[in-house]
Amino acid sequence: MGQPQDPRGNLVRPYAVTRGRTEPRRDIPIEAVLVASQAGLQEARFAGHDKYRIAVLCEAKAQSLAELAALSRLPLGVARVLVADMVADGLLSLHSAAPKTGFSERMNLLERVLSGLRKL
Numbered sequence: 001m002g003q004p005q006d007p008r009g010n011l012v013r014p015y016a017v018t019r020g021r022t023e024p025r026r027d028i029p030i031e032a033v034l035v036a037s038q039a040g041l042q043e044a045r046f047a048g049h050d051k052y053r054i055a056v057l058c059e060a061k062a063q064s065l066a067e068l069a070a071l072s073r074l075p076l077g078v079a080r081v082l083v084a085d086m087v088a089d090g091l092l093s094l095h096s097a098a099p100k101t102g103f104s105e106r107m108n109l110l111e112r113v114l115s116g117l118r119k120l
Contacts, residue, residue, distance in 0.1 A: 031110070
């Protein structure tokens, strides 16, 4: 059998998970790499089910925001708000994968990400 379904099903709407917020505290690119520290993982236990699940995913290995949204089965906008909160609260460490140079380098990175996703 596959992964067990969330017992909450579709009863919890995305805006309820983020308490009605649609904008994250800070802009986090979808390719940004996130890592949970042991202390962050311990504190995330008390931050709610979705934040704890994200912390567990980031403890096992570094994950991008896009991967976290997919693995946790959360809409990208919801994952972005939760992850931004977790970074602000010190539960996750943010490591940007985006080059600090110009637009063409960033576009090249996004094309490589898209190519990798298509190979999945």
